[in-house]
Amino acid sequence: MAEAPPAGRRIRKAVFPVAGLGTRFLPATKTVPKEMLPIIDRPLIQYAVDEAIEAGCDTLVFVTNRYKHAVADYFDKAYELEQKLERAGKTEQLELVRHVLPEGVRAVFVTQAEALGLGHAVLCARPVIGDEPFAVLLPDDLIWNRGPGALKQMADAAQASGASVIATQDVPRAQTGSYGIVATDDFRGRQGRITAMVEKPDPASAPSTLAVVGRYVLSPRIFDLLEATAPGAGGEIQLTDAISALLREQPVLAYRFQGTRFDCGTHIGLVEATIRYALDHEVLSDAARQMMQSALGEMGVVDQE
Ligand code: UTP
Numbered sequence: 263m264a265e266a267p268p269a270g271r272r273i274r275k276a277v278f279p280v281a282g283l284g285t286r287f288l289p290a291t292k293t294v295p296k297e298m299l300p301i302i303d304r305p306l307i308q309y310a311v312d313e314a315i316e317a318g319c320d321t322l323v324f325v326t327n328r329y330k331h332a333v334a335d336y337f338d339k340a341y342e343l344e345q346k347l348e349r350a351g352k353t354e355q356l357e358l359v360r361h362v363l364p365e366g367v368r369a370v371f372v373t374q375a376e377a378l379g380l381g382h383a384v385l386c387a388r389p390v391i392g393d394e395p396f397a398v399l400l401p402d403d404l405i406w407n408r409g410p411g412a413l414k415q416m417a418d419a420a421q422a423s424g425a426s427v428i429a430t431q432d433v434p435r436a437q438t439g440s441y442g443i444v445a446t447d448d449f450r451g452r453q454g455r456i457t458a459m460v461e462k463p464d465p466a467s468a469p470s471t472l473a474v475v476g477r478y479v480l481s482p483r484i485f486d487l488l489e490a491t492a493p494g495a496g497g498e499i500q501l502t503d504a505i506s507a508l509l510r511e512q513p514v515l516a517y518r519f520q521g522t523r524f525d526c527g528t529h530i531g532l533v534e535a536t537i538r539y540a541l542d543h544e545v546l547s548d549a550a551r552q553m554m555q556s557a558l559g560e561m562g563v564v565d566q567e
Contacts, residue, residue, distance in 0.1 A: 379498025
């Protein structure tokens with residue numbers, strides 16, 4: 263009988279690199295960080311935080327820049343607002359404001375002095391993470407699932423295998439130039455061992471159409487490899503380069519998570535997510551459906567009944 267793989271440690275810490283400039287959403291991101299853009303009534307960062315907590319994380323590390331007070335303010339206590347809501351008897355709203363983080367979960371803020379890339383942002387979290395496996399979540403990749411969240415699925419796979427785990431999804435070949443693309447051994451169920459990783463390959467030279475999505479469970483060895491990573495494309499320290507080095511030393515799994523991913527780092531992705539969440543919303547669903555039908559009807563896209 264084959265020996266069971268060594269079990270890994272359960273992840274407890276999650277890193278949210280939110281120090282990017284968010285240039286694709288200018289001018290909004292002049293003052294509002296991309297991660298604070300809402301889908302209905304919750305900012306993108308809240309969806310990612312909830313996913314990390316569901317996966318078992320109790321320490322959330324936000325890598326911000328010195329202009330991004332909004333993210334820290336959001337997770338801070340809002341004394342004046344709470345007092346006003348309390349006095350006005352708005353208990354439901356008060357609960358919403360108070361419980362952006364549940365009891366027992368702590369938020370730690372680390373500054374990335376210069377936007378030197380995603381890899382550099384992850385490295386900034388090293389003093390808080392220490393020597394244990396941890397998660398990285400990019401909040402502009404919003405993942406919706408009726409069952410367990412994507413990170414929970416990956417954390418379970420990481421714990422069972424002892425490997426690092428990277429979220430992946432199949433994309434049309436024409437889009438490989440927008441993603442990190444992985445080559446893998448054969449898949450068993452949802453996971454396959456990564457053999458190579460290429461950043462934004464041309465469709466013609468891409469080793470597969472399996473694209474990396476913004477969820478990672480990483481071995482702490484990644485920090486040494488990031489330290490040794492020279493700036494790559496655009497003068498930035500790329501997380502992909504360090505992962506390429508990691509997979510030469512340790513198993514790194516590609517994981518085809520269950521769920522739908524919205525690329526909220528793009529205009530159309532944010533629109534798509536808003537529409538899908540509205541259609542699934544317990545209060546807004548009917549109104550959203552009607553509004554969309556009549557909007558499409560007025561534009562001559564569908565026949566109105
Ligand atoms: P993106 O490539 O989406 O860049 O970064 P961006 O600056 O956020 O957005 P655009 O492309 O200018 O519109 C991927 C993730 O890495 C973080 C970003 O905040 C985002 O979550 N990041 C990127 C950092 O934290 N620091 C960096 O130096 C670069």
